[in-house]
Amino acid sequence: MAAAARLATRARPLARPNPGVAALVVANGCVLGRGWTAAGGRPHAEAAALAGLSPEALGAATVYVTLEPCAHQSPRGPACADLIAAARPARVVIGQIDPDPRTAGKGLARLEAARIPTTLLDDAASAHSLAGFLTRQRVGRPHVTLKLAISLDGCIALNNGTSQWITGEAARAHCHAMRARSDAILVGGGTWRSDRPRLDVRLPGLEDRSPRRVVLTQGTAPDGATAIASPQAIASLEGAHYLYVEGGAATAAAFLAADLVDELHLYRAPIVIGDGLRALGPVGLAQLSEAHGRWQLAERRQLGSDTFEAYWRKRTQS
Numbered sequence: 001m002a003a004a005a006r007l008a009t010r011a012r013p014l015a016r017p018n019p020g021v022a023a024l025v026v027a028n029g030c031v032l033g034r035g036w037t038a039a040g041g042r043p044h045a046e047a048a049a050l051a052g053l054s055p056e057a058l059g060a061a062t063v064y065v066t067l068e069p070c071a072h073q074s075p076r077g078p079a080c081a082d083l084i085a086a087a088r089p090a091r092v093v094i095g096q097i098d099p100d101p102r103t104a105g106k107g108l109a110r111l112e113a114a115r116i117p118t119t120l121l122d123d124a125a126s127a128h129s130l131a132g133f134l135t136r137q138r139v140g141r142p143h144v145t146l147k148l149a150i151s152l153d154g155c156i157a158l159n160n161g162t163s164q165w166i167t168g169e170a171a172r173a174h175c176h177a178m179r180a181r182s183d184a185i186l187v188g189g190g191t192w193r194s195d196r197p198r199l200d201v202r203l204p205g206l207e208d209r210s211p212r213r214v215v216l217t218q219g220t221a222p223d224g225a226t227a228i229a230s231p232q233a234i235a236s237l238e239g240a241h242y243l244y245v246e247g248g249a250a251t252a253a254a255f256l257a258a259d260l261v262d263e264l265h266l267y268r269a270p271i272v273i274g275d276g277l278r279a280l281g282p283v284g285l286a287q288l289s290e291a292h293g294r295w296q297l298a299e300r301r302q303l304g305s306d307t308f309e310a311y312w313r314k315r316t317q318s
Contacts (some may be wrong), residue, residue, distance in 0.1 A: 015036075022035065035047065036048065068120070082110065084111060091118045142183065147246050153249060158277070163277075167303075170306065176206070182189075182244035186228075
């Protein structure tokens, strides 16, 4: 299931508005088929993974799928629960239940009615691979990643506002890869007016993955961008499952204060700035105890001379 969840990243964000699902067909320790949701949503992961496999091979195989197979009909293709039921694998393992009311347990029920042994997990890796879809379904907004590029002493720029470049080329390339995985990218109005950032993807071969540009401002929408007046207004970004917030300090603090950050990406450069601009303003904490227990380290890696850390917000599933 962890391998399937990793494979699902290939569907992000091109599968939108469908969830980025992945499926593996495994027998006797060998992967017989694999698939992930294609650009635009079809074919679904299960259809791609099952394609071309014989009934004999499937009869001894387990299908691992990160999200409950869909149960609703579409003019673009069959319901995946029916497709798997007809294929008759030996077993099906599902990473997450589908909160979409068109499926929501119905896919699982169809597999069980077909007498195919089925196991439903609450798999953390699958949930993270589906974070944008699950967040949109459950709370009606995109999954939010906040990115901060900071010095060792927590600054994002010199006192005069100079911020290019705090981190090195490897960290900046990694950041562009994260942009390419996002549906929309957001900065504050002050950052937009002072820096006029391009907010695009400048990695060879991925230039067409540049996300939709969003500006947090009380004013009108800048050319080529969408304006929203508050962090809570991200719910109005139709079709966006993943939102990447790049700053500045006031915008980052506003999203943290509103408790809308689901993932925190820190790019830390081995430099000390001193009297510089701080990465964050007030985030609404009344006492220090409120800061503890909120974040879980998910990843740490070296990017040239810089350090990258990813933290997940600990939340109780509603």
